[in-house]
Amino acid sequence: MTMYSFARSVVNMIYKPLYRIETIGQENIPKEGSVLLCSNHISNFDPIVVGITTPRPVHFMAKEELFQVPLLGKLVPYLNAFPVKRGMSDREALRKGLGILKENRVLGLFPEGTRSKTGELGEGLAGAGFFATRSEALIVPCAVIGPYKALNKLKVVYGKPVDFTEYRKNKISADEATKIIMEEIRKLIIANK
Template identity: 65%
Template sequence: MSLYKVAKSVVSLIFYPLYRIRVIGKENVPKDGPVIICSNHISNLDPPVVGITSPRDIYFMAKGELFDKPILGKLLRGIQAFPVKRGMRDRNALRTGLKILEEGNTLGLFPEGTRSKTNELGKPLAGAGFFALRSDAVIIPCAIIGPYKPGRTLTVIYGKPMDIASYRAEKTSAKETAEAIMSEIKFLLENYNSQHASLDK
């Protein structure tokens, strides 16, 4: 069994009961072909939470300096993370991400680039739009709704695939495409808050 599978199993055993994780819309994630899962970012625990709730194995970007430490770097690569410099302007990281998608795999992105300390959505970087436009991947918006508190329900929602064809055909900018993706994430958050928040009381 791969390190990724082992880590996913261990984290699942801990996180699911600890945070009472509820997953909505998992069936929206395609079983095959390249996929980009784009989520809001409210905690440093978001990557493992998306990793264990997604039906697909996911490749994530991680801060480049973390890979400078031999043991940690080896561990991160073992769980399918790859380095990126802040700002997502790292050409090597962009090429790596595109290669992952070309091979039919799943790329996990947090369009905001950094976690929100207020739980409010921030402005997206262009990176998510770049990958959406430069690949044939299916874009799946994802919303993580906290809080990350033991015993409280943490909800992860996978939205329906976005239609990016028109953005690609019209050569929309990466920034505008990223903003469209963030709008879908915002819709998931607002729709949940208006219709399902009572379930957590």
Template identity: 60%
Template structure:
């Protein structure tokens, strides 16, 4: 059973007024085709906040450990999350991600691989660049700026999509493309402080 629409409604009802969420750049979001949505990671609430802010359904990679938590293991698949083993090559997660992107879906990921303890943007992992190059999709940079504190404004900014065609043609490395993606996220963070 897909609970995504209900989850989006529920999260929106609670989070929009609680965190005074302001969404910027929604018009930049491609209306169709595969999209790799890459965002910074500052809080455990980032996935639902980005999901409710996105004009399209987002399939999120989630760390495998969450699928072992009793309540979450039944909820996560029903809101389009799928497991990924962190710190190792996870072929199943690779296949799932590429299949979704090539099938015209939106896949959300946090290139840093983990939450930033300081709130500062960390180094992106090569996985983001790999999926950007192989996924037959555009990359959507996204920035979350907050504190996650009640009644303080939280911003979700969608940048302009990054066309991967030239990077594929020049056979850019996954690391180079990840750096391009992180640079775009960094610019969004700096411009919208």
């Protein structure tokens, strides 16, 4: 058993009953092939909750600062996370993300780049659009709907995959691609509140 699988099963036992997590649409995550999983971001717990409700292992971009926290910094890479420098174009992180998608794995992103302080969906950054237009991945939108309060129900909803083949042929920009992804996330939030 890998560290990822072990951590996932332990966290699953704690989080699912604590937050009464309801997962909707897991069948929308393709069983194989590259997937770009894009979710809204309302809490520091989002990567954990998305990670335990997705049937496939997810590789998350995580802010570089996490890798500098004693103990946690040593653990995070074993949980399929890799660092990204926020607020600038991090070529190494972009290469790493594209590599994950080329290997037919799941790359998890929070396109807003930071947590929403209001719980409302914010503007997406171009990074999600970059991966959507530069890879062959199917894009799966995800919405975490809650508050993170003990024994309140928290929903994690996975939407149908968005095929970007036509968008790629039309050479849309990364910004345009991100807008499309954010609109899919917005629809999930509205439909499942």
